[in-house]
Amino acid sequence: MRSISLRRSSFWAAPAAAALASLMAAAPARAVEPEPPKLYEELTEEQSTEADQFALNNAIATVFHEAGHMLVSEFSLPVLGKEEDAVDGLAVLLLLEAEDEDFNSAVEDWANIWFLSAGAKEDEEDNAFWDSHGLDEQRAYATVCLMVGKDKERFNDFAQSIDYPEYRAEECLGEYQSQLQSWEKVLKPHEAGKNDKTKFKITYAPTKDPQLAYFREMIKTAGVMEMVAAAFSGSYKLKDGIKLTAAECGVANAFWSADDREMTLCYEDLLNSAELDAQWYIDNPDGQEATGEDEDTVEEEDTDEASPPRQRQPILPQAGASRSG
Ligand SMILES: [Zn+2]
Numbered sequence: 001m002r003s004i005s006l007r008r009s010s011f012w013a014a015p016a017a018a019a020l021a022s023l024m025a026a027a028p029a030r031a032v033e034p035e036p037p038k039l040y041e042e043l044t045e046e047q048s049t050e051a052d053q054f055a056l057n058n059a060i061a062t063v064f065h066e067a068g069h070m071l072v073s074e075f076s077l078p079v080l081g082k083e084e085d086a087v088d089g090l091a092v093l094l095l096l097e098a099e100d101e102d103f104n105s106a107v108e109d110w111a112n113i114w115f116l117s118a119g120a121k122e123d124e125e126d127n128a129f130w131d132s133h134g135l136d137e138q139r140a141y142a143t144v145c146l147m148v149g150k151d152k153e154r155f156n157d158f159a160q161s162i163d164y165p166e167y168r169a170e171e172c173l174g175e176y177q178s179q180l181q182s183w184e185k186v187l188k189p190h191e192a193g194k195n196d197k198t199k200f201k202i203t204y205a206p207t208k209d210p211q212l213a214y215f216r217e218m219i220k221t222a223g224v225m226e227m228v229a230a231a232f233s234g235s236y237k238l239k240d241g242i243k244l245t246a247a248e249c250g251v252a253n254a255f256w257s258a259d260d261r262e263m264t265l266c267y268e269d270l271l272n273s274a275e276l277d278a279q280w281y282i283d284n285p286d287g288q289e290a291t292g293e294d295e296d297t298v299e300e301e302d303t304d305e306a307s308p309p310r311q312r313q314p315i316l317p318q319a320g321a322s323r324s325g
Pocket residue numbers: 065066069084087324325
């Protein structure tokens with residue numbers, strides 16, 4: 001593991017990087033009690049652990065996406081193009097620049113979840129072409145672009161498994177640098193001084209729903225909101241009092257509210273991620289037997305769609321789940 005820095009500027013403050021890395025190392029793949037998702041009853045122990053990790057990884061990527069909105073609104077940053085695309089990019093850049101395998105896996109799962117989410121949409125009409133976000137597949141491929149742009153070797157297997165076009169991978173090298181430099185440039189004037197620290201107000205609101213309580217426990221133990229605080233306090237001149245809240249919201253999503261200066265991560269978002277992954281295992285009983293038998297097994301699978309790797313070739317799960325972030 002190496003220290004985190006983007007060129008000369010301190011996109012991540014080094015102490016924040018260290019704190020993050022130790023938080024990640026301490027993050028359990030699975031929390032105890034209250035009650036795991038019902039779908040886990042159909043999974044093996046190992047698959048449940050994977051689904052937990054998948055949900056946790058996506059929660060981490062999601063809070064960094066919301067942190068992008070936070071930076072844009074707190075510093076009134078210029079946004080040329082869709083803000084949702086821009087902050088998707090920021091989340092992925094931050095995670096990739098950490099150059100840590102745990103965060104690399106989080107980015108892979110962030111790509112995976114958009115493929116899964118796309119597959120969960122039953123028909124074309126579920127595609128909201130007018131939405132502020134890109135389509136799920138576009139978000140997936142945009143993530144892969146940054147992955148190969150950052151480190152083509154490291155993410156080669158992933159790119160291959162979705163038949164990522166070589167010409168596009170070549171373009172991504174430059175696009176990665178361009179996005180990185182653009183964020184550095186707009187954030188430069190807002191970098192924290194030596195003694196600048198930001199106090200965040202972190203809350204993991206209680207919930208009575210046993211399944212949501214399960215994910216509350218998970219992200220609280222992993223310190224997901226603490227990761228955000230650690231990444232930004234001492235890095236940028238953010239004023240005290242920003243609220244980082246995890247809560248039951250009635251919807252699988254996450255938000256940044258500029259007026260309230262509050263980021264909200266909904267427990268339902270984690271449940272949704274876990275269920276998408278669990279459903280994939282249920283729908284692809286042979287697909288994950290790759291453990292031990294290796295990739296050959298996976299390659300034989302029938303794929304008409306590009307599909308998430310990580311030993312999965314999803315012919316994607318059931319409808320009913322969609323995320324917007
Ligand atoms: Zn967003």
